[in-house]
Amino acid sequence: xxxxxxxxxxxxxxxxxxxxxxxxxxxxxxxxxxxxxxxxxxxxxxxxxxxxxxxxxxxxxxxxxxxxxxxxxxxxxxxxxxxxxxxxxxxxxxxxxxxxxxxxxxxxxxxxxxxxxxxxxxxxxxxxxxxxxxxxxxxxxxxxxxxxxxxxxxxxxxxxxxxxxxxxxxxxxxxxxxxxxxxxxxxxxxxxxxxxxxxxxxxxxxxxxxxxxxxxxxxxxxxxxxxxxxxxxxxxxxxxxxxxxxxxxxxxxxxxx
Amino acid sequence: xxxxxxxxxxxxxxxxxxxxxxxxxxxxxxxxxxxxxxxxxxxxxxxxxxxxxxxxxxxxxxxxxxxxxxxxxxxxxxxxxxxxxxxxxxxxxxxxxxxxxxxxxxxxxxxxxxxxxxxxxxxxxxxxxxxxxxxxxxxxxxxxxxxxxxxxxxxxxxxxxxxxxxxxxxxxxxxxxxxxxxxxxxxxxxxxxxxxxxxxxxxxxxxxxxxxxxxxxxxxxxxxxxxxxxxxxxxxxxxxxxxxxxxxxxxxxxxxxxxxxxxxxxxxxxxxxxxxxxxxxxxxxxxxxxxxxxxxxxxxxxxxxxxxxxxxxxxxxxxxxxxxxxxxxxxxxxxxxxxxxxxxxxxxxxxxxxxxxxxxxxxxxxxxxxxxxxxxxxxxxxxxxxxxxxxxxxxxxxxxxxx
Numbered sequence: 001x002x003x004x005x006x007x008x009x010x011x012x013x014x015x016x017x018x019x020x021x022x023x024x025x026x027x028x029x030x031x032x033x034x035x036x037x038x039x040x041x042x043x044x045x046x047x048x049x050x051x052x053x054x055x056x057x058x059x060x061x062x063x064x065x066x067x068x069x070x071x072x073x074x075x076x077x078x079x080x081x082x083x084x085x086x087x088x089x090x091x092x093x094x095x096x097x098x099x100x101x102x103x104x105x106x107x108x109x110x111x112x113x114x115x116x117x118x119x120x121x122x123x124x125x126x127x128x129x130x131x132x133x134x135x136x137x138x139x140x141x142x143x144x145x146x147x148x149x150x151x152x153x154x155x156x157x158x159x160x161x162x163x164x165x166x167x168x169x170x171x172x173x174x175x176x177x178x179x180x181x182x183x184x185x186x187x188x189x190x191x192x193x194x195x196x197x198x199x200x201x202x203x204x205x206x207x208x209x210x211x212x213x214x215x216x217x218x219x220x221x222x223x224x225x226x227x228x229x230x231x232x233x234x235x236x237x238x239x240x241x242x243x244x245x246x247x248x249x250x251x252x253x254x255x256x257x
Numbered sequence: 258x259x260x261x262x263x264x265x266x267x268x269x270x271x272x273x274x275x276x277x278x279x280x281x282x283x284x285x286x287x288x289x290x291x292x293x294x295x296x297x298x299x300x301x302x303x304x305x306x307x308x309x310x311x312x313x314x315x316x317x318x319x320x321x322x323x324x325x326x327x328x329x330x331x332x333x334x335x336x337x338x339x340x341x342x343x344x345x346x347x348x349x350x351x352x353x354x355x356x357x358x359x360x361x362x363x364x365x366x367x368x369x370x371x372x373x374x375x376x377x378x379x380x381x382x383x384x385x386x387x388x389x390x391x392x393x394x395x396x397x398x399x400x401x402x403x404x405x406x407x408x409x410x411x412x413x414x415x416x417x418x419x420x421x422x423x424x425x426x427x428x429x430x431x432x433x434x435x436x437x438x439x440x441x442x443x444x445x446x447x448x449x450x451x452x453x454x455x456x457x458x459x460x461x462x463x464x465x466x467x468x469x470x471x472x473x474x475x476x477x478x479x480x481x482x483x484x485x486x487x488x489x490x491x492x493x494x495x496x497x498x499x500x501x502x503x504x505x506x507x508x509x510x511x512x513x514x515x516x517x518x519x520x521x522x523x524x525x526x527x528x529x530x531x532x533x534x535x536x537x538x539x540x541x542x543x544x545x546x547x548x549x550x551x552x553x554x555x556x557x558x559x560x561x562x563x564x565x566x567x568x569x570x571x572x573x574x575x576x577x578x579x580x581x582x583x584x585x586x587x588x589x590x591x592x593x594x595x596x597x598x599x600x601x602x603x604x605x606x607x608x609x610x611x612x613x614x615x616x617x618x619x620x621x622x623x624x625x626x627x628x629x630x631x632x633x634x635x636x637x638x639x640x641x642x643x644x645x646x647x648x649x650x651x652x653x654x655x656x657x658x659x660x
Binding site for chain 1: 474
């Protein structure tokens with residue numbers, strides 16, 4: 001009991017000394033999480049996406065994702081579909097921007113066409129899944145405003161409000177694990193009416209290169225439709241040494257063939 | 258089937274195969290092979306009585322498309338092959354092709370492809386003006402998006418000033434037109450062998466093309482030039498009314514531009530084509546706007562509008578001189594990828610209109626069903642091309658199985 005009081009006093013002194021608002025604390029946590037993941041340069045991973053409807057029927061897709069880390073601006077990513085077979089080779093190239101809308105191209109292998117597409121549709125579902133495009137895009141600090149809510153069992157709970165009015169959410173409630181490199185354990189999504197829409201839980205975390213935490217499973221549950229999407233990742237490859245040339249329209253076509 | 262005429266395919270295939278084996282053995286442990294097969298059953302039905310003698314109304318058909326690729330050197334080197342065969346009521350639509358068969362090597366900022374390949378250029382939806390590298394597979398589909406494999410050496414260089422593509426095109430492929438039993442043809446069945454070349458080197462004329470493409474923020478731009486045997490034959494008539502069709506040697510400069518701003522895509526394509534026989538200018542300009550995730554459940558509805566202009570005289574294989582295209586793309590973004598495209602092209606100077614509907618949906622994990630309808634309405638008698646198709650309204654249903 002005595003210890004608790006001392007801790008509380010100590011914390012309030014620190015809190016007073018820093019005079020930190022919940023907004024500042026929230027931003028600080030988001031920045032700490034970003035910093036903890038700095039320096040991975042590039043990675044590539046294969047994943048299986050399992051879509052489950054409310055009756056429990058499932059369908060699967062398999063994809064390959066390559067990511068290039070950029071510090072000046074948002075990351076670049078290239079996603080290639082390997083199945084279902086009728087869309088095999090369909091690929092997207094995304095240049096995330098810290099400020100403003102992302103640049104995105106779609107490659108259609110049947111007619112060999114690269115098409116610049118609007119990145120306006122952030123809230124729409126990614127290939128019929130419970131993941132919206134914005135859930136899968138690179139998480140840049142600048143894309144949200146923050147408010148620290150509480151600390152619970154080593155988890156820092158932070159509310160994030162999307163800056164972009166085109167987002168499908170009023171807010172997200174994110175649980176950071178401060179003892180594990182600020183990795184994210186859970187995200188709750190609140191729709192435009194501020195009702196709980198989805199919960200995303202991360203599990204089967206693995207530490208790569210002694211620094212980078214990557215979850216092996218993302219499980220997204222939609223509470224309103226009772227549908228579910230599970231992403232299962234194979235091992236990440238952080239030794240691919242990808243460069244800007246691997247994230248061009250030329251590379252997009254090559255990846256889809 | 259014109260097997261002899263395609264024998265050059267086989268020669269190139271054999272040549273490349275021997276080359277590839279050498280490569281494959283060196284890097285054996287990193288080889289990744291993939292093989293896919295698509296089997297398609299199709300039924301086309303033309304409800305109107307045919308305009309010309311010999312034409313059929315019902316066209317059951319099957320097609321097969323095998324695809325093979327092998328990659329090594331972390332995907333920076335590959336061999337890609339796609340074959341195609343269709344069996345149809347119309348003898349000319351019964352055809353086979355090597356859509357692609359090429360070796361590719363990429364290294365940092367350059368890429369080299371050698372073999373038969375398919376290239377797409379352009380941004381608009383209703384007409385593909387700048388797209389000129391491949392010959393159109395005119396018997397395969399009405400929209401002209403199916404292409405014949407083009408022999409080439411393609412070198413791509415990526416720089417800070419954009420991508421530069423250089424194409425060496427050593428062989429020209431003739432367009433195949435529907436046969437006697439086929440629809441969507443002219444009163445006289447066009448024999449492709451009877452179509453000559455302006456160039457004395459004929460199909461072996463050594464052709465070249467170059468393209469520069471780049472993007473700056475919201476702008477995607479492409480500038481291209483092609484010099485060689487044209488892909489569209491010209492139909493000329495002498496004093497006694499006999500027709501003389503030939504492939505002219507052309508110079509074609511093309512520009513394509515897209516501006517992507519919020520949910521708007523602004524699109525522009527234009528070409529200037531010159532030859533001994535004919536010079537002309539054509540453009541397509543339009544926009545696409547998408548209302549996305551309308552029901553909060555993924556429903557996207559896009560609206561498209563494009564203006565088409567072509568200052569060619571009437572002796573061209575193109576019916577789009579001064580027309581408006583309007584359309585709507587509906588995507589459910591459901592697990593089965595259901596999508597529908599409806600549209601219409603209306604001639605601003607006559608009553609002619611063509612309406613179309615295309616829908617597709619995946620069934621299970623490895624089947625796909627497609628439905629297509631093209632409706633020719635109030636076609637003006639003075640339309641050089643379209644007047645022949647006035648009775649060729651059709652419905653097409655196809656089911657594909659992917660292995």
